[in-house]
Amino acid sequence: MRRISSLLFYLALLILASTAAFCQGLIFVPEPETGIPQPLSTKSLKVTFEATESLAKTRIEQTFFNPTNRTLEGRLVFPLPKGAAVSEFAMWAGNKKLKAQVRSSKDAKRIYDDIVRKMRDPALLQYVGRGLFEASVYPIEPNSTKKIELQYSCVLETEGDVVNYVFPLDSFSVTHLPLMSFVLAGRIKSNSPLKSIYCPSHNIAITRLSDTEASVSYEGNDVKAEKDFSMYYTLSRDDIGINLLSHKEGSDGYFLLLAAPKYASDKSKQPPKEVIFALDISGSMQGQKMEQARQAAKHIVSNLSDDDYFNLIVFNDQVRKFRSSRVRATKPDVKRAIEFLDELEAAGGTNIDGALLEAVSMLERSDIAKMVIFLTDGQPTVGVTDTQKILENIKAKNTGSVRIYGFGVGFDVGADLLDGIARESKGTVSYVLKDDQLERVISSFYNKVAYPVLSDVSLKISGVETFEQYPSTLPDFFKGTQVVLFGRYSGDGQARIALSGSVGSRTKTFERDLKFARDSEGYDFIPRLWALRRVGFLLDEIRRKGENKELVDECIRLGTKYAIVTPYTSQLVTEDEAPPLPRWWADERGDVPSVRHRDADSTTLNKQTYMKTVAMSPLAPEGTKDKITGSMVIQELSEATAEKSQYTGTRKVIGAKTFLMKDGCWVDTALDKAQLDKPDEVVKFFSERYFNLIDDDELLARYLSAGDCVVVLHKGKVLKITQEGP
16 A cells, blocks of 8 residues: 555646646748748737627737747648638737738648648647638747737537537647747626536636626646647526536447536525534644634634524634534624634644534534534544544434535645545545645635535436446535536436435425437547546545455556556656656556655646656655645546646547557557557558548547557547558
């Protein structure tokens, strides 16, 4: 188990260190010596859009940089969604805005094909199948920038109540250059209520403005592009909107269920809740931690409604309460609670068992939501200190569906205990590290759970067999939140989906008939996101119950197929990225590289820092920090809703496929050895047959963008691309 927890620490680095991925239009400028086009780097890219129902208007501002001492003339090529209509294009000379001549789409495609053939870069195939916008750009002054503006409108792809907004972004493999800055901001408006807003490609910020309007945003510096920005939103007038996306690969079916309650609600009908804040005031909480925890508790108490009940429990070696039992959140009691918090001082030991048993026993009513918000920065040192015994005590005491939401501050907390408390109470746990703002984290969390909608949620699907669903236990529903569930299915066709839960003292069921796909090349992001969650589940089982061959083998299979870093799968980097990693374990499970780490407190390393620590630092010993970071990475895998970039020179993920580098060739992991030895067709790279194939098949063009040597299983046949040809 030491090997697992130590490697989980470094696994966290790969997941948490991943940067956002974006791309841009390209300006191609011919090299003076060879005439071969080369792309200019982008200094900044700003994208704004407004989507109304199923129509979207997008505006792009992009600034390119000319690093040479020459005045350049280039060709701008910009990928557009299918059916997009450009309404405005302009470029700037100094402070002057100049209109530009725009090529026809036919001319744009011809010019782009010419660039592809001259550059001989298969990564350019990512643009095949898109609408292409092309214009001449001149002059691009020496050592200066050139700004272009582009605006287009398009009808969004809609399936049932699900609308898909896409902004083409995947040209990093073409430019090999980072963006200096990227900003994306969008607004969604609808006549029908918005339910789920889901982005599988990137982690976006979502702000609900009303029941029918929301804003989304993303920004970053030095970001690179590996995939398109793709966002889905659902429209429904139901109290809880339920929508389904599904993907079929042969007999293997994968689905994504999105469920979200109505955002707007009648506050007069808002059900009351009971909230207990259990706060660690042991000696280690002195200083800034104590002050931030105090402010977080004040925020929660001050935002309770008059119908809510609450209490404050503070603990060190003793357990002390604000009131002997929970009280209504009236203005006088809220004021006294704030005064109570102001008087607290940190000192003494840590009696976690006593504090939690007191908190759970205080929540009595069976008809309203009950929650304990529990904060500690240490491990139990007073009273019952055995982790398993504390968990047993809480389980025996918690007979009334009390949710415990834990916050572990720093690296000295017991990850096994906090994870176990969350698991037993169907709550959550968050680890607040040294650079995080404790007050902001807790306040943000409370704002999400302040308005319970549906508790003790269960799901039943009839008509199609479903299995391996994650999360296996659905969380409670709160106003403004959504539930994202991934699973597998067999069969196809219409199915009845019934979502049930408690609303106060009543049980309500929400039903909808939805279709599981028979065969589909769409939604190809679903299998890998499902696999991320399943790997998180498997690693948690191994961590809690010990290594089991079946679980380990499944980790290896999924890690290999979907390019997921696990303690059991190798992820090597190319020589130009870092020195090769030492290997420390070789047995029937395969080789696993060790990862070296310098700063054990760091969990958000960029690529360069990560590679440096890999090369230079000794392997950290197993310890508390390993367990906390391991818990964080398992949690992130188990809750994955967006693709994670993972730096590796040996694997590429394109759509639903993963390619491994073997003997200088990118090989589809769906192939077995017999298929590799006898491909159905061998085609020479960049031959006429090669271009005929990609012109006829957009998806195949994406797969062949992996490189100049590719072996892929596509539509039941094995195709091999090589430099030598047949």
